[in-house]
Amino acid sequence: MATATHCRRSKTRRLLVVHSVQHRRRLTAYFGLLNICGVKGGETVMVNAAAGAVGSVVGQIAKLKGCKVVGAAGSDEKVAYLKELGFDVAFNYKTVKSLEEALRQTSPDGYDCYFDNVGGEFSNTVISQMKKFGRIAICGAISTYNRTGPLPPGPDPENIIYKELHMEGFIVYRWQGEVKQQALKDLLAWVLEGKIQYREHVTEGFENMPAAFMGMLKGENLGKAIVKA
Numbered sequence: 001m002a003t004a005t006h007c008r009r010s011k012t013r014r015l016l017v018v019h020s021v022q023h024r025r026r027l028t029a030y031f032g033l034l035n036i037c038g039v040k041g042g043e044t045v046m047v048n049a050a051a052g053a054v055g056s057v058v059g060q061i062a063k064l065k066g067c068k069v070v071g072a073a074g075s076d077e078k079v080a081y082l083k084e085l086g087f088d089v090a091f092n093y094k095t096v097k098s099l100e101e102a103l104r105q106t107s108p109d110g111y112d113c114y115f116d117n118v119g120g121e122f123s124n125t126v127i128s129q130m131k132k133f134g135r136i137a138i139c140g141a142i143s144t145y146n147r148t149g150p151l152p153p154g155p156d157p158e159n160i161i162y163k164e165l166h167m168e169g170f171i172v173y174r175w176q177g178e179v180k181q182q183a184l185k186d187l188l189a190w191v192l193e194g195k196i197q198y199r200e201h202v203t204e205g206f207e208n209m210p211a212a213f214m215g216m217l218k219g220e221n222l223g224k225a226i227v228k229a
Contacts, residue, residue, distance in 0.1 A: 111130050127156075
């Protein structure tokens with residue numbers, strides 16, 4: 001009986017892990033980092049919104065691939081979480097005196113890969129510090145979603161041209177079939193081995209969905225935002 005109970009619990013846990021791994025945010029992190037950025041060991045990766053459901057997985061995969069990982073988040077609690085996950089450097093972009101200086105001190109030689117979840121002026125600052133032939137995966141633009149005025153200006157075109165940067169926006173549904181199945185296998189293995197960890201920010205009650213959504217846009221969630229009945 002004990003053995004049967006243990007087997008059922010193990011199966012249930014595995015099913016829960018599979019469900020979590022299949023969530024598109026983890027696949028977004030996987031394909032954006034490995035296919036769009038094409039990271040290699042020894043490179044320096046910058047991630048913003050790094051404590052979110054996508055950013056936190058991006059950082060952990062980059063570490064698995066032998067990269068130096070720098071993450072920016074919007075609270076000291078989130079910075080502490082990133083350090084728990086193994087980020088080499090994490091900082092609170094809301095409290096640094098100068099984002100430009102913080103980025104330069106963290107990686108004086110610049111950045112090989114930038115995984116962008118935010119857009120706006122933050123991204124303009126990072127892109128100005130990319131290395132020659134740097135790659136930029138544009139996943140989201142949180143800073144502009146609830147805008148009421150015109151869009152901020154984009155990055156300096158000359159910087160992109162003379163550094164020969166590669167910038168590409170993407171939607172995860174591009175990858176299907178065998179490549180998606182391989183990604184799910186990799187993610188499942190990493191989660192079961194404890195190499196990828198994740199958190200969920202749960203809000204109780206569907207009546208609180210609007211507040212939860214606005215809180216997500218403001219960066220109040222730590223991990224994936226979920227509304228539970």
